[in-house]
Amino acid sequence: xxxxxxxxENILVDLAAEDxxxxxxxxxxxxTAPLRVTLKRGDAVLFDDAVQxxxxxxxxxxxxxxxxxxxxxxxxxxxAADGKHLIAAGTGTKYRGLP
Numbered sequence: 001x002x003x004x005x006x007x008x009e010n011i012l013v014d015l016a017a018e019d020x021x022x023x024x025x026x027x028x029x030x031x032t033a034p035l036r037v038t039l040k041r042g043d044a045v046l047f048d049d050a051v052q053x054x055x056x057x058x059x060x061x062x063x064x065x066x067x068x069x070x071x072x073x074x075x076x077x078x079x080a081a082d083g084k085h086l087i088a089a090g091t092g093t094k095y096r097g098l099p
Contacts, residue, residue: 003016013087016094018093024061026058031054033081036079038079039074041074050081073092074093075089
């Protein structure tokens with residue numbers, strides 16, 4: 001991981017959004033537990049899937065942000081397979097003026 005933007009006793013997260021992409025990296029202290037990772041911007045679901053934590057390299061995801069839409073903040077939720085929330089985070093979108 002190049003940066004840690006959010007952390008708790010279970011998970012380290014690097015969450016960033018620029019222009020039309022969201023970049024997520026995370027490392028779980030319990031790598032054998034299956035997780036549910038959800039990324040949203042307003043009502044738009046950018047990513048929502050079951051994930052197996054990678055104990056050696058962590059996990060990395062890149063998702064497109066659809067143009068327009070509602071809400072500027074990207075919201076992340078990582079939950080256990082049973083639905084228990086492990087961490088929630090949010091970040092604003094930085095625009096560098098790219099087309």
